[in-house]
Amino acid sequence: MRTDDLIKALDADARSRAMPQAAAWWVALGAAVLIAATVFMLTIGPRPDMASAMHTMRFPAKFTYTVALAVTAFVFIRALSVPGAATRRLALAMWVAPILVAVAVILELLAVPSADWGRRLIGTNMYICMTFIPLIGLGPLAVFLMALRHGAPPRPVLSGAVAGLLAGGVAATFYAAHCFDDSPLFVATWYTIAIAFLTALGALGGRLFVRW
């Protein structure tokens, strides 16, 4: 086929419309939060003492880490899905959530005696954490991979991994409302493992489903 002939076909298809990528990300985020909320409420649900827990230090702090992860990953993945978009600064912003967790861990180590560190790290919910963060995040991850497919990410594997981080951030935000283990030592360990699993799955999904 000659290039001029191809252009004739593309031009004849000029009227076809797809949702602008920027809008598609908001739709995807809405769908992902809805799916995560549904799975969360149908399975573990929030802890009964949420209102009083909000007055502690450690419980609300969990949401700052998870929301920071979700927000930075959302902004980053939007740029990753558009060819030629500047991504370097947004990649750097991905350090915000890990730094928040690291600071919280240091404060925790200073605040509690070393004899208590192990008990707080192990907590009581590690298996539930490592089961339900991936479980709640699975639907959102699928939605974000579909949004990436709709876009044109020049780096599909990296983009898929960030989709996993974003799904992890959304899922961990819900899970944090359920879990009684509020110590940063617990969060830094088990949330990280659970989110890493979603990230690896996202990278694999990016490799298999996102190429264009």
Next chain:
Amino acid sequence: MEPVTGKDEAELSRLLRAALAGDEKAYADFLHRTAALVRGFARRRIVQGGVDPEDVVQETLLAIHVKRHTWRQDQPVLPWLYAIARFKLIDAFRRRGRRIEIDIGDIAETIAEPEAESVSERDIGRALDGLTPALRSVVSSVSVEGRSIGETATKLGISETAVRVSLHRGLAAIARRFGKTT
């Protein structure tokens, strides 16, 4: 770096904006000018044989078409366009199992080649053969045989809407094939 001029940028973004608003004439202009830019881009980077620059031109045009909703109208169009061209160029090398021989340096001289495309069997032509007969007859009628949507509808005895749908599906299917074969 590409020979980016302010004039190219202003003109191409104006054309693509008009095209996205429904101006088919502007879209044809945009695609022809883009083809010329990408042809220069690909020829400067394909130092040795193995990859036909015109294949890269066609695959880039098709990718630009099916992904044009990713361009943000408040952003410059050339970085977007060249990023797609670069992605498709690397893809073309990878698909042929070759070492990537992209010259990232700034080459002043283009390889002495005629500006018109060289005629040979293109990958997109082969991908067209892989479509179902119904989609293939519509796509080749509008492209290779040069018929309009209306003429194609008359010839095939189907509605114009059906022609548009088949054309869109056929182009999307060809674009997907390139994404999968890496």
